[in-house]
Amino acid sequence: MMAAGRFSTRERTHIMFTTGNLVLQLGYALLVAALLARTQRRMRLLVALSAAVMLARAVLLVPDIATIAWMVVLLGAWLVLLWSDRVSELRGRFTAEEEAMRSTFLGALPRSAARQFIDQGLWLRGDAGEVLTREGAPVPNLYYLASGEARVTSQGRPVGVCRAGDLIGEATILSGEPATATVTLNAAASFWCAPTTTLRRFLDDHDGLRAAVERSFAAAVKDKLRAANRTIAGG
Known part of the structure; x- marks a missing residue:
């Protein structure tokens, strides 16, 4: 048994x-x-x-x-x-301008995260001749150009043009290094603007979003470098 x-x-x-x-x-x-x-x-x-x-x-x-x-x-x-x-x-609802911005460099983020990112800044208008970044000086803000146009110069020479849909200041915003070029509005423009200190603090608090944002910034910088090389070669 x-x-x-x-x-x-x-x-x-x-x-x-x-x-x-x-x-x-x-x-x-x-x-x-x-x-x-x-x-x-x-x-x-x-x-x-x-x-x-x-x-x-x-x-x-x-x-x-x-x-x-x-x-x-x-x-x-x-x-x-x-x-x-x-x-x-x-x-996470967006205006037409915000939706256009989200679809460019924030496309990899969830809608709620993109909403939080956009809320770190303000929508402003600028006039022709207004300087957004100055070569060799700290970059105080990140800009997204919604309308209008801006010229990009380095050492006094034109190296590119920023148009609607472009980021301005993304090359050094996370590193804290000085601006690599001067960006000046060619005409009246509307843009989104957020202080660099605010964005760094936001990304520090939302570490899961940092990688996606950094990849978007890196892609934008590469596009600008290619455009600048074409401009210099053409000049």
């Missing part, structure tokens, strides 16, 4: 592959997948699916009041976060 608490190999195999155990393993697998998810939203969804699987097991297969309570709490927390994200997206 087999001692109590001891099972044969066949019995252990049967227990391992019961419906309850298989469902439990599925719940664990979903948790592992959640840890490997690339986005926060996907991670939360996988955790919620795991909780739903565990809840179904505790209700239908292996009754467990404690598990039911904890899984209900977990699913409730997920629903609260889902609702919070939805509210943030609804609040």
Whole structure:
């Protein structure tokens, strides 16, 4: 007679592959997948699916009041976060100018994050002859040119032109180095403007956004360098 608490190999195999155990393993697998998810939203969804699987097991297969309570709490927390994200997206509305700005260098950010970034600055108007950055001097602001045009000079020589949709000051805003060129408005223009200190503090507080913003800035700088080389070669 087999001692109590001891099972044969066949019995252990049967227990391992019961419906309850298989469902439990599925719940664990979903948790592992959640840890490997690339986005926060996907991670939360996988955790919620795991909780739903565990809840179904505790209700239908292996009754467990404690598990039911904890899984209900977990699913409730997920629903609260889902609702919070939805509210943030609804609040992330953009004017036509802001939408144009978002679609350029903020396209890689979630709408709510782009909304927060844009809110760090103000929309202003400038007149012809207004200097936005001065070569060799600290860059006080980052600019996004919504309309109008600005000339770019280095050592007194024209090296490029900034037009609607271009960033101004992005080359040195994060490093804190002096401006590499002088940018002067050719005519009346409208632009978004944010202090460099404010943007650095914002990116320090939102480290997850820094990489995406830096990539956008780097791409903008490369485009300007190519345009400047063409201008110099043509001159």
